[in-house]
Amino acid sequence: xxxxxxxxHDVSAEDVVRVLxxxxxFREVGTRVIKKVPALRGRTVVNLFYENSTRTRISFExxxxxxxxxxxxxxxxxxxxxxxxxxxxxxxxxxxxxxxxIVIRHSSSGSPLTLTKWVKGSVLNAGDGTHEHPTQALLxxxxxxxxxxxxxxLRVAIIGDVLHSRVARSLSFALVKMGxxxxxxxxxxxxPPDAPAWGVQVSYDIESVLPKLDVCxxxxxxxxxxxxxxxxxxxxxxxxxxxxxxxxSMLPDDALIMHPGPMNRGVEIDSDVADLPxxxxxxxxxxxxxxxxxLLYLLLGGTRTDDGEAx
Amino acid sequence: MKxxxxxxxxERILLKGGRVVDPAAGRDEIAxxxxxxxxxxxxxxxxxxxxxxxxxxxxxxxxxxxxxxHLREPGREDKxxxxxxxxxxxxxxxxxxxxMANTEPVADTAAVIHEVRDLGARxxxxxxxxxxxxxxxLGGEEMAELGEMVEAGVRMFSDDGRCLPNARILRNxxxxxxxxxxxxxxxxxxxxxxxxxxxxxxxxxxxxxxxAGQPREAEEIVVARDLAVVRLTGGRLHLCHLSSAGxxxxxxxxxxxxxxxxxxxTPHHVVFSDEDxxxxxxxxxxxxxxxxxxxxxxxxxxxxxxxxxAVATDHAPHAVEDKEAEFDQSPPGTIxxxxxxxxxxxxxxxxxLLPLARAIEAMSTVPARILGAAEHGGPIEPGRPANLVxxxxxxxxxxxxxxxxxxxxxxxxxxxxxxxVIHTLYRGDLVVADGKAQR
Numbered sequence: 158x159x160x161x162x163x164x165x166h167d168v169s170a171e172d173v174v175r176v177l178x179x180x181x182x183f184r185e186v187g188t189r190v191i192k193k194v195p196a197l198r199g200r201t202v203v204n205l206f207y208e209n210s211t212r213t214r215i216s217f218e219x220x221x222x223x224x225x226x227x228x229x230x231x232x233x234x235x236x237x238x239x240x241x242x243x244x245x246x247x248x249x250x251x252x253x254x255x256x257x258x259i260v261i262r263h264s265s266s267g268s269p270l271t272l273t274k275w276v277k278g279s280v281l282n283a284g285d286g287t288h289e290h291p292t293q294a295l296l297x298x299x300x301x302x303x304x305x306x307x308x309x310x311l312r313v314a315i316i317g318d319v320l321h322s323r324v325a326r327s328l329s330f331a332l333v334k335m336g337x338x339x340x341x342x343x344x345x346x347x348x349p350p351d352a353p354a355w356g357v358q359v360s361y362d363i364e365s366v367l368p369k370l371d372v373c374x375x376x377x378x379x380x381x382x383x384x385x386x387x388x389x390x391x392x393x394x395x396x397x398x399x400x401x402x403x404x405x406s407m408l409p410d411d412a413l414i415m416h417p418g419p420m421n422r423g424v425e426i427d428s429d430v431a432d433l434p435x436x437x438x439x440x441x442x443x444x445x446x447x448x449x450x451x452l453l454y455l456l457l458g459g460t461r462t463d464d465g466e467a468x
Numbered sequence: 469m470k471x472x473x474x475x476x477x478x479e480r481i482l483l484k485g486g487r488v489v490d491p492a493a494g495r496d497e498i499a500x501x502x503x504x505x506x507x508x509x510x511x512x513x514x515x516x517x518x519x520x521x522x523x524x525x526x527x528x529x530x531x532x533x534x535x536x537x538h539l540r541e542p543g544r545e546d547k548x549x550x551x552x553x554x555x556x557x558x559x560x561x562x563x564x565x566x567x568m569a570n571t572e573p574v575a576d577t578a579a580v581i582h583e584v585r586d587l588g589a590r591x592x593x594x595x596x597x598x599x600x601x602x603x604x605x606l607g608g609e610e611m612a613e614l615g616e617m618v619e620a621g622v623r624m625f626s627d628d629g630r631c632l633p634n635a636r637i638l639r640n641x642x643x644x645x646x647x648x649x650x651x652x653x654x655x656x657x658x659x660x661x662x663x664x665x666x667x668x669x670x671x672x673x674x675x676x677x678x679x680a681g682q683p684r685e686a687e688e689i690v691v692a693r694d695l696a697v698v699r700l701t702g703g704r705l706h707l708c709h710l711s712s713a714g715x716x717x718x719x720x721x722x723x724x725x726x727x728x729x730x731x732x733x734t735p736h737h738v739v740f741s742d743e744d745x746x747x748x749x750x751x752x753x754x755x756x757x758x759x760x761x762x763x764x765x766x767x768x769x770x771x772x773x774x775x776x777x778a779v780a781t782d783h784a785p786h787a788v789e790d791k792e793a794e795f796d797q798s799p800p801g802t803i804x805x806x807x808x809x810x811x812x813x814x815x816x817x818x819x820x821l822l823p824l825a826r827a828i829e830a831m832s833t834v835p836a837r838i839l840g841a842a843e844h845g846g847p848i849e850p851g852r853p854a855n856l857v858x859x860x861x862x863x864x865x866x867x868x869x870x871x872x873x874x875x876x877x878x879x880x881x882x883x884x885x886x887x888x889v890i891h892t893l894y895r896g897d898l899v900v901a902d903g904k905a906q907r
Contacts, residue, residue, distance in 0.1 A: 243789060243792070244793065244794060263794065265796045266667075266679050266796065267679070267794070268794050268795075270747065271748060285678070286678050286679075286796065287680070288677060288678025289678065320675075350675075351671060351672040351675050354672050355676070
């Protein structure tokens with residue numbers, strides 16, 4: 158493994174398997190009464206969140222705590238950042254305090270890579286702008302492999318605002334790396350014209366894609382995109398690209414429905430679709446903790462002692 | 469604006485044994501250049517009492533002229549001052565620069581123009597030809613008092629950094645400027661709504677890096693619009709820092725048609741491309757953005773064949789803390805005065821893409837003509853002011869701080885360039901000697 162996890166391009170196919178296997182062994186920890194192993198005892202993990210994200214921050218916090226690391230949550234509101242402190246100065250401060258790993262969420266693409274110039278510890282990208290969200294992609298892969306038993310040749314559609322989605326980028330890169338077949342679906346205004354160069358297919362017709370899928374992955378569509386005229390109305394978006402009950406019936410019976418959250422029920426996904434048995438949206442959340450434990454463990458080179466022999 | 473010979477004592481300098489490359493005279497030969505009281509005199513004249521400057525192995529050329537400089541004064545003296553910018557210019561072999569109008573306050577009145585000129589004269593390192601704003605406050609709405617600024621010495625007007633928002637304002641500016649001889653309107657071509665939010669060239673790399681893109685068509689649309697307005701008005705237009713292969717084709721057709729248009733390109737646009745953005749290095753964030761290698765190659769060819777007339781630096785100093793920020797929060801721009809010549813020599817002349825004489829023409833003779841700077845750009849002949857540069861075309865150096873510029877946001881940082889300015893003579897004054905600024 159590389160020292161940092163900034164992009165899916167930082168991990169090889171071998172690394173992906175290693176992360177998923179390690180996560181599998183950590184998954185069991187979450188089912189114990191005492192949900193803790195000492196693997197990262199004495200290590201410090203900082204959650205540096207420039208963007209609000211309750212679910213990702215809590216997931217990383219739980220992951221680090223279950224590994225017995227000391228966890229510091231640094232959110233920008235009410236901190237030195239709201240007083241105008243630069244990313245560099247914040248980084249140097251955290252460095253001086255001895256952070257072993259910094260988990261960063263930032264609205265500017267590339268900020269995690271910029272951060273590595275100033276800190277000695279590992280940097281984990283927890284979502285940067287419209288660039289990447291590699292831990293989300295890895296937890297999605299974990300969920301797919303757990304449910305379907307493989308990644309190779311899985312047929313996956315990623316549906317929605319691909320253009321602005323860091324999840325779509327990381328997931329596309331990761332699935333292609335693992336030999337899956339990816340189709341991006343959405344209005345042409347929200348699909349990058351150069352996407353085929355990523356090794357994926359593109360379609361503007363959701364109904365022609367659905368019958369062939371193993372995984373139907375819905376992306377959150379922000380209402381702001383309508384105001385920016387990427388599509389005429391939320392109503393028309395839902396009509397053309399939303400996952401409705403009718404469209405679910407076009408999916409093969411065992412196909413998974415996934416969503417990175419938070420969902421816009423009634424826009425990209427109908428409310429009762431999200432609650433169907435083949436919807437694994439809650440599994441994604443649960444698996445997220447185990448995958449992030451695995452990543453922190455592998456990046457920090459944690460050693461397994463006493464009762465933590467999961468690896 | 470003549471400067472008096474210091475102390476009234478006759479001063480003689482003999483530039484000895486250099487390779488004189490003088491496109492204005494079509495000359496390329498080993499020759500001596502004798503200077504007396506800031507003026508070139510016949511090399512046959514008595515050389516007694518001249519201080520000899522050895523130019524053996526050096527190229528002696530007319531001093532470089534920059535059509536596109538940001539000196540930040542007044543207003544952002546933390547980034548650059550007229551004096552520090554002029555020192556950077558002199559070290560880069562320039563004897564004239566044209567600071568753009570986007571200062572604080574904007575150079576849209578004769579008062580600000582006078583201030584910048586005076587600061588330049590006080591620094592005494594090169595000529596400073598301020599560019600006046602076309603519209604008040606660069607607002608794109610009301611025409612600034614161009615006539616008053618012409619009286620203050622302005623030859624070029626531009627709202628650089630902002631594109632004129634519609635064809636009507638450009639029409640009026642091009643037409644109104646006809647009242648004054650030799651005045652040029654210069655345009656930064658960028659369709660606002662199409663480029664809005666763009667952090668880099670739109671394409672495979674912008675989509676992969678998750679950075680909002682700015683398509684090349686944002687430039688081409690305005691180039692096409694502007695040239696139609698030139699046809700309408702018969703006006704004289706200069707196009708700033710072209711970046712796209714498509715723009716070049718439009719300019720090529722316009723020139724064939726006989727429209728009065730000139731164009732410039734920056735050293736960074738002919739050296740780098742959007743492939744260099746992979747590390748989110750903000751020194752590669754420039755506007756217009758670095759485009760694809762195909763665009764870059766087309767720019768090189770257009771510079772060689774004259775479709776692009778001149779090289780201009782778009783020297784854009786920014787504070788360290790502004791550039792050490794998140795990519796989308798950092799301002800666009802790279803400094804360029806100290807690296808322009810070496811970049812062109814290393815990346816265009818040395819590989820055989822551009823003859824040396826054409827490089828000097830594009831960096832000195834042609835920009836001097838566009839600017840109407842009669843005392844610059846050669847020819848290197850008796851009676852002419854001694855605005856000269858002598859450089860070692862083979863000397864390799866690594867681009868790294870300290871710079872004479874107050875800023876250090878160079879896209880060339882850490883790269884090795886060949887071609888080093890050894891002496892710069894500004895009106896016969898050795899402002900740079902042995903590679904060092906003399907004041």
